[in-house]
Amino acid sequence: MPQTLTTADIALRLVLTVAASFLIGFNRSAHEHPAGLRTTLLVCVAASVAMIQTNILLISTQNQEGHTITMDLMRLPLGILTGVGFIGGGAILRRDGLVQGVTTAATLWLVTVIGLCFGGGQYGLGIAATLIGFVTLWALKWAEPLLLRSRHGTLVVETSPEGPDEAAIEALVQAAGFAIDVRGISKEVELRKTKCKLRLHYLLSRERDKPRELLEELSHLPGVACVEWDDTILP
Numbered sequence: 001m002p003q004t005l006t007t008a009d010i011a012l013r014l015v016l017t018v019a020a021s022f023l024i025g026f027n028r029s030a031h032e033h034p035a036g037l038r039t040t041l042l043v044c045v046a047a048s049v050a051m052i053q054t055n056i057l058l059i060s061t062q063n064q065e066g067h068t069i070t071m072d073l074m075r076l077p078l079g080i081l082t083g084v085g086f087i088g089g090g091a092i093l094r095r096d097g098l099v100q101g102v103t104t105a106a107t108l109w110l111v112t113v114i115g116l117c118f119g120g121g122q123y124g125l126g127i128a129a130t131l132i133g134f135v136t137l138w139a140l141k142w143a144e145p146l147l148l149r150s151r152h153g154t155l156v157v158e159t160s161p162e163g164p165d166e167a168a169i170e171a172l173v174q175a176a177g178f179a180i181d182v183r184g185i186s187k188e189v190e191l192r193k194t195k196c197k198l199r200l201h202y203l204l205s206r207e208r209d210k211p212r213e214l215l216e217e218l219s220h221l222p223g224v225a226c227v228e229w230d231d232t233i234l235p
Helices: 007-030 037-060 075-091 102-119 123-146 166-175 210-219
Strands: 093-095 098-100 150-159 179-188 193-203 224-233
Touching (some): 007 037, 007 102, 007 123, 037 075, 037 102, 075 102, 102 123, 150 166, 150 210, 166 179, 166 210, 210 224
Antiparallel strands (some): 150 193, 150 224
16 A cells, blocks of 8 residues: 555546446346345445555554554455345345355455555556456346356146156156255145145257246146245345
8 A cells, every 4th residue: 555645546546446337236136146236336336445444544644753653454355245244144035945145245245355465555456356347247147047057946837636756757757857855745634635836957958948848748747736936046
């Protein structure tokens, strides 16, 4: 950090901070992801201001002889990173065995570090981190559909006494290219209905819509009253 800090230096750091957080935050908002423009802007600016304040305090801790008084000023930006860790932890959700929101938490961590870079005057490092983050969130998002991705889904099949049993449903599901993670079955004696619930995972294919094909095949079986599918993409 420079030993002298002018108003122009502070203005430049804040402008670069806002520009970087706006670039990344706009991408998040455009795709309707959590931690959009306002969140990334606030987090990044807060980190930058904390680093600027550290730089100012560093200057003010010099005595008349020009020696710096021993102070652990880096506790301030480290405290900022700890606080963002709590925010990121709140953005991560675990539902039905799946972890969601990891990318959101990582984005908040990234903009915090970018803010610390600009606030500390490391312009080149901050710009490089911004470009890498933007390419990761924007360009790689378009490349991901070209790759095979693991997906999870929950299949619910409701059958009458004349319909297929659980073993027959599982055999059909596995033959269609799905792997069974969790299985469950419930029976309604009075209504004479059986509900089979399977938690599945499979590889996404560009040529085939596996869930739709499976649902169509199951729905045409005799005795199948209802078929439901809930698909969730892994983060």
